[in-house]
Amino acid sequence: MADELQFNPQVQVLKVSYDGIIKATDKNLFNWPKQSSIFDAHPFFEILREFEQSDYSNHTALNFPCIHLEDSDSERICDITITFEKEEITIILFDYTSKYKDLNQIAQQKNESILLAKELELKNKYLLEKEEFKNSFIANINHEIRTPLTSILGFVEVLETTKLTFEQEELARIIKRESRHLNALIDDMIDLSKIESGTLKIVEERFPFKDIMDGFRESYSKMAEDKQIVFETNIDPNIQEYLIGDRTRIHQIINNLLTNAFKFTEEGKITLSVTKNYQRTNKLSLTFKIEDTGIGIHEENLPHLFERFSRFDQDKQIPGTGLGLAIVKNLVDLLNGEIKVTSEPEKGTTFNVKLPFKFEITKTAPNRKKKKYTLPESSNKFRVLLVEDEEITQYLIMKILISKGNFFVDIAINGQQAINYIERRKYDLVLMDLTVSKIDGYQATHMIRNNYGDKFISGVPIIGFSGKSNDTARDKCIRSGMDDFIAKPFEQEELMYKIIKQIAKKAAE
Numbered sequence: 001m002a003d004e005l006q007f008n009p010q011v012q013v014l015k016v017s018y019d020g021i022i023k024a025t026d027k028n029l030f031n032w033p034k035q036s037s038i039f040d041a042h043p044f045f046e047i048l049r050e051f052e053q054s055d056y057s058n059h060t061a062l063n064f065p066c067i068h069l070e071d072s073d074s075e076r077i078c079d080i081t082i083t084f085e086k087e088e089i090t091i092i093l094f095d096y097t098s099k100y101k102d103l104n105q106i107a108q109q110k111n112e113s114i115l116l117a118k119e120l121e122l123k124n125k126y127l128l129e130k131e132e133f134k135n136s137f138i139a140n141i142n143h144e145i146r147t148p149l150t151s152i153l154g155f156v157e158v159l160e161t162t163k164l165t166f167e168q169e170e171l172a173r174i175i176k177r178e179s180r181h182l183n184a185l186i187d188d189m190i191d192l193s194k195i196e197s198g199t200l201k202i203v204e205e206r207f208p209f210k211d212i213m214d215g216f217r218e219s220y221s222k223m224a225e226d227k228q229i230v231f232e233t234n235i236d237p238n239i240q241e242y243l244i245g246d247r248t249r250i251h252q253i254i255n256n257l258l259t260n261a262f263k264f265t266e267e268g269k270i271t272l273s274v275t276k277n278y279q280r281t282n283k284l285s286l287t288f289k290i291e292d293t294g295i296g297i298h299e300e301n302l303p304h305l306f307e308r309f310s311r312f313d314q315d316k317q318i319p320g321t322g323l324g325l326a327i328v329k330n331l332v333d334l335l336n337g338e339i340k341v342t343s344e345p346e347k348g349t350t351f352n353v354k355l356p357f358k359f360e361i362t363k364t365a366p367n368r369k370k371k372k373y374t375l376p377e378s379s380n381k382f383r384v385l386l387v388e389d390e391e392i393t394q395y396l397i398m399k400i401l402i403s404k405g406n407f408f409v410d411i412a413i414n415g416q417q418a419i420n421y422i423e424r425r426k427y428d429l430v431l432m433d434l435t436v437s438k439i440d441g442y443q444a445t446h447m448i449r450n451n452y453g454d455k456f457i458s459g460v461p462i463i464g465f466s467g468k469s470n471d472t473a474r475d476k477c478i479r480s481g482m483d484d485f486i487a488k489p490f491e492q493e494e495l496m497y498k499i500i501k502q503i504a505k506k507a508a509e
Contacts (some may be wrong), residue, residue, distance in 0.1 A: 268293025415439025
């Protein structure tokens with residue numbers, strides 16, 4: 001009987017009575033002897049107890065995939081088919097052990113791949129959220145720091161206009177210097193955050209190249225005089241007077257490198273040289289070389305020079321965060337330039353920066369001198385509405401304006417209060433903080449410009465100000481209807497220039 005049943009080595013056929021006795025088997029897969037109970041062979045077969053012989057015609061064939069069977073000799077994964085006849089039950093075991101194991105391995109690999117992809121997705125999401133939080137935190141802390149910093153610088157300037165002793169003048173100068181240094185550190189953090197997030201915009205504009213170089217010569221010559229070292233500039237006279245490029249970033253690169261050179265040079269000389277590499281059609285390349293005779297850098301530290309927070313000097317008296325050169329490297333890359341450095345300890349360091357520029361061939365250089373404005377003649381003082389919720393900034397701006405003798409100042413602590421004031425009184429100008437409560441500066445300006453038919457209200461000059469000193473804040477101010485923008489901390493001279501400019505322009509209409 002066993003010979004009759006054997007037709008495939010991967011299949012085993014069993015004939016079993018309705019009371020579970022194995023009547024015939026080929027033993028291809030499992031060595032279950034005849035006359036033994038199928039119920040003892042494996043617990044799976046307990047399901048056969050439910051089927052009665054007298055009702056065999058009503059039993060349909062059963063199929064069970066992927067059943068794990070085992071005895072003392074073997075372990076297999078089988079598909080099982082069970083059919084019911086009048087005298088017996090036929091059980092067919094199909095051994096698919098190798099196939100199921102292969103499928104299981106493939107499924108496992110697929111699952112691992114899916115899990116790995118999910119892990120990478122979660123990691124990327126975490127990194128993006130972390131970056132977003134960091135940038136948001138930096139932007140908020142930037143605003144929070146600049147507000148008191150504005151007051152510090154402003155009140156120092158007010159203090160300098162009073163009668164001070166020599167010692168008091170020196171203390172005021174130190175406060176002003178350190179406040180500006182703090183402001184520069186904030187700018188560095190913001191710039192690095194923008195570079196890393198890819199939001200720093202490169203702006204091409206036409207600018208007077210000579211003016212920038214003259215500015216460096218003037219400011220750093222005074223610094224060199226204070227340190228009793230020599231500062232020289234050698235500028236190629238054949239460079240065009242006006243170039244096209246990102247004036248702000250170019251100034252930042254050279255300024256950071258010069259600041260770095262002065263920081264680490266106590267004697268000798270610092271030189272800024274600018275030479276033309278090539279000129280083709282309306283394009284040219286310039287090399288900026290900054291040489292110093294400072295403490296120098298060891299060769300093993302040079303590869304890490306442009307990394308964030310890298311400092312190789314041990315002198316804690318030298319200030320700095322280690323961000324300046326990292327920003328320089330990133331800005332040079334964004335401008336499609338290149339930077340190289342050579343250095344020798346105790347002899348000095350040389351930075352070479354190559355930057356591309358464009359220039360206009362046909363246009364003549366326009367006169368870009370800052371236009372002068374004066375307040376219009378009036379028998380009455382000019383009334384300014386200051387919308388600001390920081391008490392110290394309120395006091396500072398009031399002090400500045402009232403000291404000029406030409407202004408009355410009213411104060412609103414939020415946008416809603418500003419609207420109420422404007423409805424009741426005519427103002428010559430509004431100074432609008434962008435982040436006041438209830439109605440912010442943008443919304444208040446939009447309402448002033450669009451909700452009133454009275455030209456004295458809707459046409460009042462508005463200057464926005466904020467600790468967020470970026471192009472986005474400035475552009476949003478102009479789009480909301482403001483006439484100008486000033487960033488905190490601001491100089492008194494800049495604030496007064498903008499106020500007088502807007503009042504004069506309004507009077508001329």
